[in-house]
Amino acid sequence: MAPSPSLAAVFLEVLGGASTRTEAAAPGLEAKLCAILDAAHTAHPDIHVAGETFARHLGGRLSSTHEPLEVLGTLNISDLYLACAAAHGNGAAIAAIERGYFSWLHAAMARVAGDNDSSDLIQLLRQKLFAAEPDELPKIGEYAGIGSLGAWLRVTAMRMALNARRGRKRETARVNADDHLEELATHASPEMDYLKSRYRNEFKYAFETAVAALSARDRNLLRLHFIDGLNIDQIGAIHRVHRSTVARWIAQARESILLETQRLLRERLGLDNADFNSLLALVKSELNLSIHRYLTDAAE
Numbered sequence: 001m002a003p004s005p006s007l008a009a010v011f012l013e014v015l016g017g018a019s020t021r022t023e024a025a026a027p028g029l030e031a032k033l034c035a036i037l038d039a040a041h042t043a044h045p046d047i048h049v050a051g052e053t054f055a056r057h058l059g060g061r062l063s064s065t066h067e068p069l070e071v072l073g074t075l076n077i078s079d080l081y082l083a084c085a086a087a088h089g090n091g092a093a094i095a096a097i098e099r100g101y102f103s104w105l106h107a108a109m110a111r112v113a114g115d116n117d118s119s120d121l122i123q124l125l126r127q128k129l130f131a132a133e134p135d136e137l138p139k140i141g142e143y144a145g146i147g148s149l150g151a152w153l154r155v156t157a158m159r160m161a162l163n164a165r166r167g168r169k170r171e172t173a174r175v176n177a178d179d180h181l182e183e184l185a186t187h188a189s190p191e192m193d194y195l196k197s198r199y200r201n202e203f204k205y206a207f208e209t210a211v212a213a214l215s216a217r218d219r220n221l222l223r224l225h226f227i228d229g230l231n232i233d234q235i236g237a238i239h240r241v242h243r244s245t246v247a248r249w250i251a252q253a254r255e256s257i258l259l260e261t262q263r264l265l266r267e268r269l270g271l272d273n274a275d276f277n278s279l280l281a282l283v284k285s286e287l288n289l290s291i292h293r294y295l296t297d298a299a300e
Contacts, residue, residue, distance in 0.1 A: 005052070007034060008030040010052050010055040010056050011059040013059070015060075033051075033055055040080075043077075046092055047085045047093050049084055053088060054081060057080075057087070076146070079148060079149035080144070080149075083145075083149055101150055102126075105125065106122045108157060109121050125157055125160055203265065205268075210258075210260035211257055214257070219253075222250065223295050226291050232246040
């Protein structure tokens, strides 16, 4: 029976990078890994992970561009061992993480996404962290021991909560937009109906080209305002400018879209003044709705 490989050999094999690395290239690595494993077992006496498994997990979390001994001394080994055990399906480790973190994660998610969504989200978080496809590690296995496990879990949970909140706002915006379209259809004149049908593709091209010509800052401003629902005071706090500056930025971005859309439509269609003015009135009346829809679709 072949002897088991050393912890250093397993660690370096997974670490990769300089392919010529051997145990001898990192003096003291075996002793360091053994000490790390002993410390992890001491911190979690009821949770067992095989030495080779933990060494392989460590090697997979580290960058091959750094010296192993230097990096290993900076890691939160206790939390990393717990995450490794949970990633490999250890029930005691999973229970310890849920017992130690899920109560306040639930509360934090509720503050962001709302109480109605937080219970479903905590179940989704549990599934995301601990479930995976065959031969793949679940999300908890991505924790690399940099900082605390609690901080890493909070970032993961907050991203889920923010995505849920944004998704709900996008759905609300879509519903409102659809309601507005029905209202417009009910009150639209035959002339407006004809213009919308006849020049739909031309308007779509001109409008999307106009939005694409905006600066990244202006597109982000419109996204914050129309999709995330932030007011000018909240956007001003993000950019550290006065609310009047944000209002001016948003107005200028809308005006840029309108003028560029107008220019492109005139260039492509060659309509007489009467028809073009009617089309322009339609563009103005649906500008906010079009911005809503474009940014919503772009975010999905």
